[in-house]
Amino acid sequence: MDSAVLLDLLGNENRRRILRLLSHKPCYVTEISEYLGVSPKAVIDHLRKLEEAGLVESRTDDQRRKYFHISRNLRLEVNVSPYGFGAKSAYPASPSLDMTGRCPHVTLDVTVGDDSDSVAELASELGQLEELENELSLAQRWVHGRMTQVLDRLNETIGADDSRFYAELLAAIATGTDTTSSISREVEVAEEVVEEALSRLADNGLVTRHSDRWSIS
Numbered sequence: 001m002d003s004a005v006l007l008d009l010l011g012n013e014n015r016r017r018i019l020r021l022l023s024h025k026p027c028y029v030t031e032i033s034e035y036l037g038v039s040p041k042a043v044i045d046h047l048r049k050l051e052e053a054g055l056v057e058s059r060t061d062d063q064r065r066k067y068f069h070i071s072r073n074l075r076l077e078v079n080v081s082p083y084g085f086g087a088k089s090a091y092p093a094s095p096s097l098d099m100t101g102r103c104p105h106v107t108l109d110v111t112v113g114d115d116s117d118s119v120a121e122l123a124s125e126l127g128q129l130e131e132l133e134n135e136l137s138l139a140q141r142w143v144h145g146r147m148t149q150v151l152d153r154l155n156e157t158i159g160a161d162d163s164r165f166y167a168e169l170l171a172a173i174a175t176g177t178d179t180t181s182s183i184s185r186e187v188e189v190a191e192e193v194v195e196e197a198l199s200r201l202a203d204n205g206l207v208t209r210h211s212d213r214w215s216i217s
Contacts, residue, residue: 003087006076009053014038015046019070022056026069079144083151083164106136158204165189169197170206170216178213 010016014036021027021035029047033040047068050056057071078087117125154163154170165187172186180198184191198214201207208217 003076003089005053006074006089007078007087009049009055010076012046014042015050018043018046018050019055022068022070026059026067028065028067032068081144081148083148106139158201158206166197166201169194169201173207173214173216178215180212180214183214 010019017036018032021032027035029040029043032047033043036043047056047058051058055071055074056068058066058068060066073092075090075092076087077090079085151163151167154167158166168187169183172183177183177186180191180195183198184194187194198207198209202209205217207214
């Protein structure tokens with residue numbers, strides 16, 4: 001789902017409260033209405049929008065009462081800083097995904113079980129995963145803070161407001177993308193804009209041009 005659409009959808013407090021309630025148990029309209037303190041008609045409208053977005057599904061019991069429940073796992077991340085704004089949504093990866101070599105900066109020390117796990121083993125694994133989730137959240141906060149510090153220092157060094165763009169140019173060169181055209185493709189910016197920016201970095205002594213290739217000074 002498009003993250004902008006998801007942000008608009010979750011911008012409504014009552015829809016967030018509905019999802020919070022449904023995360024604990026399936027509910028029918030009257031239950032949700034009493035919990036929110038709003039009319040059943042308003043609840044039905046919120047549920048319709050959540051269903052259209054694929055976040056909620058319903059089933060009917062033997063008494064022909066319709067129960068609603070959350071239909072999928074979804075993670076929404078929003079990043080706001082002086083150097084950028086972004087939002088992205090992601091669905092859980094397949095349990096069979098091989099993480100070997102995919103996260104070289106992170107050690108995932110969790111034993112993955114199988115269908116034969118006992119209740120005790122599943123409870124233990126859940127505890128490990130919750131600890132890992134907290135650690136990753138803390139690490140992500142540290143990374144965002146450190147990125148802001150680095151961009152602040154680049155601002156001071158380069159003397160430009162658009163330090164994020166210049167940082168992307170320097171990162172491209174540092175990882176071996178060294179021609180104007182290849183850097184342009186990497187950062188998805190027109191060659192003439194990249195050429196002008198690289199020339200500015202060269203004037204500040206941060207990069208050096210060797211024929212048609214660039215390197216960090």
